[in-house]
Every structure is written in structure tokens, then in C-alpha cells.
Amino acid sequence: MTDPSLFANSRARSAVPLKNWPDADRRAWALAITPGDLLEPGGIGAAWRPATRDGACNAYGRWLAWRARQGPLDEHADPAERVTEQAITDYVQYLCAQHSLSSAAAYLAFLAMALRALAPDRAWGWIGKIATRLRRNATPVRAKRPRLQSTDALLSFGIELMDGAAREPEPVTWRTATGCRDGLMIALLALRPLRRRNFIAIQLGRHLVRVGPDYRLRFEGADTKNGRWIDEPFPAPLTDRLERYLQHYRPWLCAQDSHRNPRIRFQPPGDHLWVSKTGAAMSEDVFYKDLRNRTRERFGQALSPHLFRDCAATTIATEDPAHVAIIPALLGHTTAQTSERYYNHAGMIDAGRRVQDVVAKLRHAGTKDQEQRPCVP
Numbered sequence: 001m002t003d004p005s006l007f008a009n010s011r012a013r014s015a016v017p018l019k020n021w022p023d024a025d026r027r028a029w030a031l032a033i034t035p036g037d038l039l040e041p042g043g044i045g046a047a048w049r050p051a052t053r054d055g056a057c058n059a060y061g062r063w064l065a066w067r068a069r070q071g072p073l074d075e076h077a078d079p080a081e082r083v084t085e086q087a088i089t090d091y092v093q094y095l096c097a098q099h100s101l102s103s104a105a106a107y108l109a110f111l112a113m114a115l116r117a118l119a120p121d122r123a124w125g126w127i128g129k130i131a132t133r134l135r136r137n138a139t140p141v142r143a144k145r146p147r148l149q150s151t152d153a154l155l156s157f158g159i160e161l162m163d164g165a166a167r168e169p170e171p172v173t174w175r176t177a178t179g180c181r182d183g184l185m186i187a188l189l190a191l192r193p194l195r196r197r198n199f200i201a202i203q204l205g206r207h208l209v210r211v212g213p214d215y216r217l218r219f220e221g222a223d224t225k226n227g228r229w230i231d232e233p234f235p236a237p238l239t240d241r242l243e244r245y246l247q248h249y250r251p252w253l254c255a256q257d258s259h260r261n262p263r264i265r266f267q268p269p270g271d272h273l274w275v276s277k278t279g280a281a282m283s284e285d286v287f288y289k290d291l292r293n294r295t296r297e298r299f300g301q302a303l304s305p306h307l308f309r310d311c312a313a314t315t316i317a318t319e320d321p322a323h324v325a326i327i328p329a330l331l332g333h334t335t336a337q338t339s340e341r342y343y344n345h346a347g348m349i350d351a352g353r354r355v356q357d358v359v360a361k362l363r364h365a366g367t368k369d370q371e372q373r374p375c376v377p
Contacts, residue, residue, distance in 0.1 A: 014098075015061035016068065022075045025064070025118065029057070032117035045117040051197065051225065056117065059110030066091055080119035088127060092134070101138035105131045144310060147301040151190050151315040154308065157298050158187025162241045165249070177249045178277065182294050184238065184245050185274065185287070189305065191235045192217060193312045193331065195225060196305040200287045202273040204246075208234065215239060226332055254279050 018026065029045075033053065036042025045053055067073060067082055074081075095104035109131040115124045161183025165176040189199060198219055202208050207223075209216050215234035221227045234242065253275040260266060260278045272281035292302035303311070313327045 014065055015058055016064040017061060018057055021061070021064060022073050022077070024076050025060075025079050028079055028118040029060075032120075043117060044120055049222075049225070049227070052113070055106075055110045056114040059107050060114035060118070062107060063091065063111050063114075066094055078119065079115070080122050083115065088130070092130060096134075101134050105134035105138060108134065144307070147299075147303060147307060148311050148314055149295075149299055149303065150319075151312055153299075154190035154303075154311060155187050157295075158183045158185070158190060159237075159241070161186065161294075162244075166241075166244065172249060172252045174277065177252050178290075180241075180245050180249045181253065181274065182290060184241060185291065186294065187238055187241075188235065189291075189308045190312065191238070192232065193309040194230075195309075195332065196284055196288070198224060198230070199305065200274060200282060200284050203271040204273060205271055208273055213239075215242065224332065228332060230332070250275055253277070 018029065021029065032043035033045040033048075034043050035046040045056065048056070064073065067087070092104065092108065095107055098104075099107070109128060112124050112127040112131060115122070115127065161179045163183075165179035165183065168176045185199075194217075198207075201223070202217070207218055209218055214236070217230060217232055217234055219230040221229050224230060250273075254269050256277060256279040260280075266278070267281045267283075269275045269279065269281045274282040274287065276282040276286050288305065291305060295301070295303040309331050312330060316327055316330070
């Protein structure tokens with residue numbers, strides 16, 4: 001039996017890392033992600049993309065952490081032996097108490113994927129069905145529509161930050177360096193709404209490639225969610241500002257070390273485009289927080305990286321509905337269903353604007369009528 005004390009640190013993180021899984025589970029996972037050859041088919045997880053594999057691994061780690069809190073884990077037990085209807089019922093109740101229904105559904109769906117890989121001879125569809133029911137019952141925690149901004153507003157904000165930093169006198173300061181960096185991130189994300197993982201992973205010479213006087217953004221299929229290559233021009237209006245960041249502000253950020261936390265492993269910036277205030281390659285979490293803080297200060301509502309994608313799609317659907325078919329290509333989607341959803345969403349926004357126009361005209365007409373009406377003593 002595995003000593004529960006081995007999971008003490010994992011409890012605080014709520015997920016057991018792979019290196020601390022019981023032996024039987026680690027062996028099963030290793031087989032699950034082993035590629036096949038001409039004679040052997042390989043494990044189910046071998047064909048998963050890195051993000052999918054990480055999600056399934058993390059979800060199973062959460063399951064193990066919860067099971068460990070119920071009592072010692074048998075080091076040699078088959079992973080499937082720990083899964084019963086009652087255990088899953090209790091685990092779902094735990095997830096729902098700790099997270100939103102949509103998050104609980106995601107963790108459960110990934111757990112079902114992990115179990116299919118670890119014990120492919122068992123049927124795990126019933127767990128997936130529970131996840132589907134949770135997802136259907138989930139409601140958005142916050143309304144998305146009021147937080148959306150036009151692409152033009154986001155681009156203008158980003159350019160304002162960059163140009164404001166450029167007007168500041170030398171030497172470079174924290175304010176000017178982070179202002180230029182954050183402005184470039186906001187403007188680029190407005191015009192090229194990449195997924196967060198790809199956006200923060202941009203490396204010079206690999207993903208951001210110079211071609212003559214211009215730049216291109218390139219990602220191989222193995223680096224994207226849907227397996228499709230990305231090869232598109234870097235926005236021309238941002239080229240000069242990009243070069244100013246690369247030549248002036250990024251080197252200054254790379255040299256900073258005053259904000260480093262010795263308890264956190266330092267990741268050298270290397271060729272990463274985005275550099276944090278510690279001189280490290282910017283992490284997804286830091287990027288997420290910085291972006292939300294900047295947009296909250298400007299718009300009164302925090303925008304996540306994913307909301308930039310909604311903003312871009314809605315702007316196209318509203319301002320240029322004749323070209324709504326380009327939305328799947330812009331967002332890297334494989335079907336047109338998403339573009340239709342944004343088109344319908346834009347229809348609601350347009351209807352709201354029309355209602356506001358009518359109300360404004362009625363109020364104006366009412367005011368004029370009141371002004372012209374004679375006073376009655």
C-alpha cells in the first residue's frame with residue numbers, strides 16, 4: 001500500500017504529479033503513450049496532442065489525489081480497480097463543490113480519456129456521459145457579451161501603450177518597457193487572435209520569422225490544437241513597433257533580475273518573444289493576469305486571451321458580414337459552426353444598437369414635443 005504521506009505536497013496542489021503515481025499506474029500510462037510500429041498498434045494516448053495528453057494526465061492526477069484522501073492507495077492495484085460507480089459519484093460531487101459545472105465536466109471528460117488509455121479493455125463511456133450532462137447543465141459564470149470590444153478599440157489601445165512608451169524620455173524604465181511589451185501583445189492579439197498557448201510560445205527565428213523587410217508567424221501542425229499549420233504575415237502596421245520592442249525594450253527586460261522569486265524555477269528567456277519583469281520567458285499565467293489587468297484598467301472589464309478571439313470574430317460578423325466565412329480560418333477552427341454562432345451573436349448586437357437608436361430618437365422627439373407644448377397654468 002502507498003503511504004498517504006507521499007501525497008502530502010500533492011494534496012496542496014490537488015493533483016498528483018506523474019512521478020508520484022503508483023507503480024501500476026505509471027507503467028500503464030507509459031504503455032498508453034508509447035507509439036506503435038508496423039507490428040504493434042501502440043497505446044491510445046500515443047496519437048494525442050501534447051495539450052490533450054497533459055489534460056488527461058492532470059485529470060488523472062486529480063483523481064488520484066482525491067482517492068488518496070480517502071485512504072492509502074495500493075501500489076500494485078490495476079487503475080481500473082479504483083473506479084466504481086459510487087467512487088465516481090462521490091468524486092463528481094467533490095468536483096462540483098470545488099469548481100464550476102463546466103470545469104467539473106472538463107476534468108471528468110479528461111479522466112474518462114485517461115482511463116480509456118490506462119485500461120482500454122474496459123468500457124468508460126458512462127463517465128463521459130456524466131461529463132456531458134454536467135456540461136449541458138452548466139451556465140456561464142459571467143456574461144461574455146458586455147465585455148466584448150471591437151478589434152479597432154483593442155488595436156488603438158495597444159498602439160497607444162506602445163507609442164506612449166516611445167515618447168517617454170530615456171533611460172528605459174519599468175513603465176516604458178512593460179508598456180511597450182503589453183501594447184504589442186494587445187495589438188498583435190487583436191489582429192492575430194492566436195490561442196493562448198501558441199501566442200505565449202512565440203520564439204524568434206522559429207515562430208516569428210523575418211522574410212526580407214517583413215515578418216511572418218509560423219507554427220507547425222504539431223504545435224497547434226487542430227494540427228493545422230499556421231503561416232501568416234505579421235501585421236504590417238506593427239512591424240516598426242515590433243522592431244523597437246526587439247531592439248530597445250526586450251533586451252532591457254532580459255537583463256532584469258530584481259523581481260525573481262528563489263522558490264520558483266527560473267526559465268531563461270532564450271528566444272522567447274515575450275519576457276516577464278523577472279527577465280524570464282513569460283508564462284501563460286503571468287500573460288493571462290497582465291492582459292486582464294491592462295484591459296480592466298482601460299475598458300472597465302477584464303478581457304482574457306480567449307475573449308480577444310470572440311472580439312475578432314464578432315467584429316467581422318458585425319462590420320463585414322459578407323466575409324463571415326473567413327472566421328474559421330482566422331480562429332483556426334475546422335468547421336463553420338463557430339462562424340455561424342458569431343454571426344448570430346452579431347445579429348443580437350446589431351438589434352440592440354437599432355433598439356438604442358429608436359429609443360434615442362423617441363427621447364429626442366419627446367423632448368422637442370415637450371419644448372413646443374405651451375405651458376398650462
